[in-house]
Amino acid sequence: MDMDFLRAYAGRPASGITRRDVARALLAVPSGVALVALPDLRRAMMAAGNPLSVAFWESAKATLSSIEAGVATVGDVQRWVESTGTEPILVTPGYFVWPEEDERGPVATEMFARLVAYLEERVAVGEVDPDALAVGDRAARQAYEELQERWLSTPLPDGRVPGFAVSDEQDEELFAAWDEEEAFALSELRRIMAELPERPELPPDELEAAATRLRALLDLPGYPGSVLRACAGFDERPVPDDDVELWLAVAAGVAGPVSDLSEGADVLEEFADLDGELGEEDTALANLCAIQHADWLAGVAALVRLGPGVLASPERMARLIAESEDIDIDDQDEEDLGATEGLFASVVSLWGHLGIVDGSEVLTRLGWWGLPQALERAWSPAVD
Incomplete structure (x- = not known):
């Protein structure tokens, strides 16, 4: 794992790579490999003029070490990625739940990407403090959660409300799967009765x-x-x-x-x-x-x-x-x-x-x- 891998994984030049990009790339490889690569990646990011922060690198080392030792939970890892400041919270305090990445439909995929971009803007203007999130600051975490809750319930320029749009898509997918299952069961019932x-x-x-x-x-x-x-x-x-x-x-x-x-x-x-x-x-x-x-x-x-x-x-x-x-x-x-x-x-x-x-x-x-x-x-x- 090196800088070329990181740039390819993030799909951005080194100067534009975010904490979230680095965190997701580190989690995409075995934890032992990521731990070994961590010092070189940190130096490469500094050389590219995008050093991130001491708090982030320390949190990365701590999380990867916990994974390697087998003591990190899925929730621990998810919360660490969220502490990068641009990762949407998987389950918000208002009980909105993002679908898993491989289960998102087109609308959920679009809205998730829109929220990531919005959070990147908030980090850039200083409204979100990733370092405070990285060290577990409760006030920073609460503000981060409230920011996302507001975004999910605020209409976009086209009138769609992100949270409702994602939920509606999930409902449609659920109903479609239910209808398909029901149609198959009906055909089997008719076959059995005919025999x-x-x-x-x-x-x-x-x-x-x-x-x-x-x-x-x-x-x-x-x-x-x-x-x-x-x-x-x-x-x-x-x-x-x-x-x-x-x-x-x-x-x-x-x-x-x-x-x-x-x-x-x-x-x-x-x-x-x-x-x-x-x-x-x-x-x-x-x-x-x-x-x-x-x-x-x-x-x-x-x-x-x-x-x-x-x-x-x-x-x-x-x-x-x-x-x-x-x-x-x-x-x-x-x-x-x-x-x-x-x-x-x-x-x-x-x-x-x-x-x-x-x-x-x-x-x-x-x-x-x-x-x-x-x-x-x-x-x-x-x-x-």
Whole structure:
């Protein structure tokens, strides 16, 4: 590692190289190599008329030595790079989080570069003091954090607010990945159903009885009616008159909740109590939202293949998912199985109210017919 490497890595002439450039270049090679090269780099920077500072070089030596000794944490190294004065803070006090470098989209990449350039300007005019940051000055660090918070929330000349622009891009990427996963799961569900030797038929008597119970539940406050209404989105739209439409809307909502619980005063108070435990309603919705498409596919595919009469308890669902050949899954230990079982405890409980399973948690004819129909609806693109 020499001055040529440093210039190439920074993409600037020696006179324009910043502390951040040097820090990132030093971290790009093994710590032992960087430690050996440090004195020569320091002399080369002095010869180029860009000596940086004693505080920076001492902090570099201390950090590299800690890395070489195996005692430096990722947070220690990140904070050192941030102390160069032109490295954006990875997680701000306002909880804005920059994506990892290899996961940034075009907008995040642009905004990150804009912030680096802005911080370089602030260093040049003396508003940011890298030496104070390097020695751990708390006031300097707080000012550095506040400066970045302001920049992230201040509109650019084109009207974009940097923090919101990055978050919006991340949301779009997340939604795109979710839609892709959902589309694949739907295609696999259709393939599995097409291969069944016998297609499930709707049992009208079971449907009528389940719909009658369901309408009564939806009129009651608290669990499970509140959760079922949220799953189907009935807090924002009327309950259908048709039994099939009603049942499928709720069953599909269990696999893909449409909305959250209504925000009453008690709900807000519960979430404000950070030391308290979630209630039954919130726990159920959180569990439903945590189940992956692959687990829904594996579990329901197994039940549909086995047919009415098969046990569909939370423990059995966890085993069916772990043993499924429909999805790629790593070996499951008891802790993994326990986690899956915990998530499906909420599912099976709600399935009982829908008549998908009976009182012994055994799959019914209605569940055999309705589960694939519900997943088909939950994973199909919304139509206006």
